[in-house]
Amino acid sequence: MSKVMELREALRRFLKDGSVLCLGGISICRRPMAATYEIIRMGFRDLHLIDIAPGMPQILLALAGSASITEACWHGYELFGHPYMWRNLVERGPGETGYRFDDLSHYELSLRFVAGWLGVPFIPTYTARGSDLYNPEYDNLRDLRGVRRKVPRKKFAVMEDPFYGRGSVRLLPAANPDVTIIHAQMAAPDGTTRIYGAHFDDFVHAAAADHVIVTCEQVVSRESIAKDPEMNLIPSVYVDAVCEVPYGAHPGPCLGHYDYDPWFLCDLVERTREGEKDPGRFREWLEEWVLGVRDHEEYLEKLGVRRLLAIRADPTLGYAPNLPRRLDRLPPPP
């Protein structure tokens, strides 16, 4: 059975207002950006984001008003700049903005997805003891606990090790997103997914979710993907939709295909920096690159062939070795 469909159709089928959504990749790398733009375009609301290592797509979904809850450990663009505007949103607080951000650590989130993958309700850990992440006063989902779907009744629990007597452990609730969206280099029509390079726990993200949408650089045949099956990360059983979306992680890198688009990233970060004083600057960006663009094809046309060639990966290295990386001295965009 072929699961190949248009991205819009996949989102229409599996994502709803209020869904718990996880996005694969890490920070600004191999993130399902085309899907993120499409979610904003389609006008989804009240999304509950949960991610191990969030960044660019989660910031955009928050700034565009698509997300109302984020459980995460970090938001930013690393060397490309601070999470401008998003930080203002968090500073103003849920009481004023309706957007809730709840802090966890990287490993706490990893473990919550592992529990979700294993199909158990919680998982113990030693991590982050002594951190304010466990301060009972700091819980921005407190009034949703036991009320909203898929928000665990408690942020964590504490128990003594009943087996070896090794002191107290924290128990963390499993995370089972309604939908996980992953961008991969290739997938077969049945959903079998192959990721080259670091997979950033995307198997766990997929296996913990109720539904999985895979966007990929290329849809390949079953015969083709069954060559070297140990290279395949996600089996068909977890995957509901396969969408061919070349450059679907732009402006982030996708190993073997393209590198960062430093011009695009710097422009986006600069617009949000300016947006802290004049939110219109970011709305213009959103209109220009997301809302005013029909689909991903038009987005790529707008970027232009020269830009796409400039970030094209060297086939043996997997990235663009001559990419300008001194961000304070970027040449004009091609």
Add this chain to the structure above:
Amino acid sequence: MREKEYAGDYTPMEMMVVQASRLIRNGDVVFVGTGLPMIASMLAINLHAPRAILCCEAGFWDSRFIHLPMTVGDSRWYIGSTWLVGQSAMFSLLQRRRIDVGFLGGSQVDKYGNLNSTGIGTRVEGGYYVFQKRFEGSGGAADIASMANRTIIMMKHERRRFVERVDYLTSPGWYVWLHDFDEGRGRTRLVPRWELGMWGGPEAVVSTMGVMGFDEKTKEMYVKSYYADLGITLEEIRRNTGFEIKTEGAEPAEPPTQEELRLLREKIDPEGIFLQY
């Protein structure tokens, strides 16, 4: 033995990297993000610690990259890595005590080495916690601080950053404020990390002015060495520290050698991506 040749012209950032690099021991498994800790680790691997292993939270193990990665998930890490794994497996090395040293940074540090990389002016308002100024957040910092066998903190040395008590305790140091779960909201008391069953702890703070250690008995921060060669005085360090800091016995820091600077500028970060020449 030939006298070491010291470099005459270098930046405070280069000095920090060199000081941090010298704290890495041969054979250490080092958990880093990108930025200065990555540069410092590469310098150590190129000099006195060739058997050190560099790993990063995104899942790259012992990478011998040929171009400097810009972010944790950068494709440049891929080349020359001997293992690639998901984040849950990578962070589990911390919980199994296999990470010898982790690097941390933050916007605030206190005398026990507690760090804040979440936000300042933290308060509870209308049932929610909010900030006067919000930062990126913990990422893996709370995990590294609580479970690496030792940690090295790299910080800009300013009075507003070296504070009596952090506004939000992201990453635990030697003494932490414990929140009593059963005794009502807001009750906190200062407890040593070992009483919570925690191992590890901060070994040093490498700042833009000097290198700080933690007293073996009191676990309070003190000045070990200061960048005299860059014109930094102990008085200046005291003035830029928001808590009482001991400076007795502090020595001028050993400046970078010509070899260290050559490696940084010509081999490790020739484009100045992080060192910004």
